[in-house]
């Protein structure tokens with residue numbers, strides 16, 4: 467119904483906006499590839515000066531703010547990029563990517579409802595990797611989240627974009643918050659920082675990050691993308707867990723975490739599944755009966771999305787969280803993926819983290835860490851992560867607490883280089899950054915020539931980027947014929963410093979080379 471309504475209005479609206487789009491296009495073409503990404507001084511959602519300090523409670527929005535957000539989102543459904551021409555519908559272009567050639571549709575404008583969105587969309591179009599509907603949908607979610615959690619005194623100052631994919635939600639929130647911060651004065655002002663977390667940091671996310679930073683360079687220190695699993699996240703009440711399209715069980719893990727630890731949450735669930743195997747381990751004990759009913763029912767369930775989301779909201783409410791539900795315009799979402807569930811700790815301090823008695827059958831991990839599994843990389847593992855199952859933890863966890871030390875730690879974990887180092891280390895024997903391999907040698911007559919330094923030099927003088935450290939292992943062994951042997955440990959260390967890790971396979975290759983070099987360099991020496 468609404469859709470038809472906008473289609474009738476469309477020709478009138480788009481004519482007007484395309485005039486400004488054209489005036490932008492001339493300047494954009496004049497400075498190809500370089501955009502002027504300007505911010506408004508005042509954002510329409512809030513005019514007052516913001517005083518923010520390190521607090522853990524999240525703000526609740528006023529009815530006025532809420533109406534304003536709804537009006538802005540509704541207006542976005544009439545954006546010139548929604549209807550590119552009179553014959554093309556938005557849904558037929560759902561998955562069309564925004565490219566440089568579409569930039570004219572996101573002109574600089576004095577219209578406050580479009581201005582920030584257009585700046586965001588221009589950067590996305592520059593990257594050229596994101597479907598158009600995703601841009602609208604994410605921005606609409608961000609408007610609700612920004613208004614519901616980030617505004618005002620006591621507003622959340624750290625967000626973790628869970629299952630971040632392209633990281634668009636995080637960027638949208640940063641841009642909205644940045645416009646707010648411009649009018650913030652005083653020592654208590656602290657800009658939002660975001661942490662994106664995804665099991666795979668896609669190459670596209672890096673391209674989008676580069677495009678965003680070209681437009682908004684001052685946001686660099688506020689953005690981190692860590693490649694890691696949700697299960698490795700250490701939640702904290704000072705950090706909002708936000709996720710758009712958290713597939714199936716991810717939504718339930720987030721709901722269960724929020725309900726049990728009083729962590730603010732904003733989630734758009736998707737890919738609803740009722741398989742017991744999937745749902746049972748992640749169902750919240752606070753709504754176990756509802757989850758159990760869904761899992762036990764036979765036959766098709768056309769209202770699965772509604773019932774599952776209802777169980778999720780009930781779990782949050784039963785735990786004592788204050789909840790809210792918003793619906794993103796169906797114009798750019800699939801109908802059962804458009805619910806935004808919001809949960810925050812009540813302001814009166816009544817929330818107490820607890821577990822309901824005797825309802826849940828959630829499977830507990832048998833042991834914290836398997837024998838021989840990777841030891842913790844840093845002190846962050848001392849706090850409980852979302853799923854401390856060794857299978858997921860692998861000695862690495864991501865703390866999202868909004869404190870200086872935790873933010874700094876996350877910054878060190880962020881980015882491609884750090885992610886690749888972790889992967890390399892995971893594949894190494896004993897998960898060591900510097901693989902160690904032993905060698906036992908029959909000593910030459912001139913034993914003195916075969917020193918640890920001389921052995922190390924065989925590799926160090928031939929290969930850049932590696933520094934071998936050699937040490938003796940155990941005592942000299944003498945056989946019945948009086949032949950003497952000594953074992954040595956070779957530790958292959960990357961000499962490139964920083965986060966670089968030497969791969970186990972590379973170390974093995976160097977070690978094999980040693981087997982050939984040693985007898986030639988030390989006459990009489992023999993590898994055992």
Ligand SMILES: C[S@@+](CC[C@H](N)C(=O)[O-])C[C@H]1O[C@@H](n2cnc3c(N)ncnc32)[C@H](O)[C@@H]1O
Nearest residue numbers: 629630631632664665666694695696710711713
């Ligand atoms: C449907 S996509 C959503 C991406 C993004 N939020 C969006 O709206 O486009 C789901 C994302 O969840 C990620 N994911 C799946 N399992 C995960 C896990 N255990 N921990 C973290 N991320 C996970 C996937 O890699 C994928 O990027």
